[in-house]
Amino acid sequence: MDTSSLASRVIARERRAIAQAITVVENDMPEAAALLHELAPKLGNAYRIGITGPPGAGKSTLTSELTKTFLKLGKTIGIVAIDPTSPFTGGALLGDRIRMQEVSMNAGVFVRSMATRGSLGGLSSKAKDAADILDAAGFDLVIFETVGVGQSELDIAKAADTTIVVLVPESGDAVQAMKSGLMEIADFFVLNKSDREGADQAVSAIKTILTFRITHAENEWIPDVIQTVAAKGKGIEAVITEIERHKAYLITTNTLISKRRKRDRERIVELVEDLLRINFWSKERTDGLEEKLNVLSDKKTSAYAVAKALVSEFGKK
Ligand SMILES: Nc1nc2c(ncn2[C@@H]2O[C@H](COP(=O)(O)OP(=O)(O)O)[C@@H](O)[C@H]2O)c(=O)[nH]1
Ligand SMILES: [Mg+2]
Incomplete structure (x- = not known):
């Protein structure tokens, strides 16, 4: 999708373009950020x-x-x-x-x-x-x-x-x-x-x-x-x-x-906060959590320690 042409059509107040642009943000489509960036000066x-x-x-x-x-x-x-x-x-x-x-x-x-x-x-x-x-x-x-x-x-x-x-x-x-x-x-x-x-x-x-x-x-x-x-x-x-x-x-x-x-x-x-949450919970980390739950159920660690370790590993990247 050409976000820059969609943005121009929104600015020209074309009804179909406005409807389409809102659909882009509503459905979390990947173009949303670029589109909103193009519209920012207006x-x-x-x-x-x-x-x-x-x-x-x-x-x-x-x-x-x-x-x-x-x-x-x-x-x-x-x-x-x-x-x-x-x-x-x-x-x-x-x-x-x-x-x-x-x-x-x-x-x-x-x-x-x-x-x-x-x-x-x-x-x-x-x-x-x-x-x-x-x-x-x-x-x-x-x-x-x-x-x-x-x-x-x-x-x-x-x-x-x-x-x-x-x-x-x-x-x-x-x-x-x-x-x-x-x-x-x-x-x-x-x-x-x-x-x-x-x-x-x-x-x-x-x-x-x-x-x-x-x-x-x-x-x-x-x-x-x-x-x-x-x-x-x-x-x-x-x-x-x-x-x-x-x-x-x-x-x-x-x-x-x-x-x-x-x-x-x-x-x-x-x-x-939205971006952090989305980036944090990758498939890898979501799957990895299962293993950590096993350790937790063996009472060898705490939820706090697991969370802290996850965040600190995320911060190092
Ligand atoms: N008696 C009376 N009914 C009203 C008035 N304003 C709205 N209504 C009715 O109240 C109902 C709910 O109105 P609506 O605007 O859909 O409420 P909303 O859920 O707050 O958006 C509708 O049937 C309206 O026709 C009013 O000033 N007096
Ligand atoms: Mg209403």
Whole structure:
């Protein structure tokens, strides 16, 4: 495969090339590193938005409504949906699916769903690569939609410039969110399904939990709660205003650059760990481990000693 020609076609925003490039990273194809390297000079223009929250909270509906409004504002949008039941790509109820597929047909929109396929290994890395591809393709905005359960999904949502946590009025949702680590990553909250009973109480509950987070530091960003009825397109402008307000805050406080720098640092650390793991567990070493297990079962050594010897032999190479 000619990665350099594929890269040029991605940069020219050819839909088939974008789809192919994401497949290259998704399937761990050997060309992935070269391709991403070719795209690197084009990165950094897209503003990245993470949308996460419990299943069924309305993340896809909100994503689709935000996308419609962004299109009206003349923006182009790339969406990475990490959700096997994404209505963008086939899951969910027919009505939702039709509505969202309409959005995804628009020339200014590119939607890609990435399956978790049971295991989450490498998913967060691949989702970030997909976002880089969409960024290089020149989309103004990249939206990650991930279910807010599991560390890997939270990592993806966190790898955005602005992270939105979507909750619903159901009692206990805010407390549940606090337990699962969603409270810490939100730049702001969307209380969707505000047409349901208990919406005002839910807003108060979230705000109460948030007061524990305030540190009274200078220029501190305090997450707000925006109410929406995504299924009826209500409150969408307010969400966009809040995204803009957060972006302006990041820019005026010089934190957008440092936030992205931190993201790059974490990305490199993550890649180093992936590379080390892949290179370490060669067939030879995996097979060799069996022999060492025999020694271990004879109680002649310890797991620590085996691991240490393996690593030190690896380091000498
Ligand atoms: N009552 C009500 N239902 C909504 C609202 N937003 C979305 N829904 C419905 O909730 C269901 C789940 O929405 P979806 O966007 O797929 O949730 P996700 O799993 O978080 O992506 C769908 O049937 C939507 O039509 C809302 O504001 N009010
Ligand atoms: Mg969804």
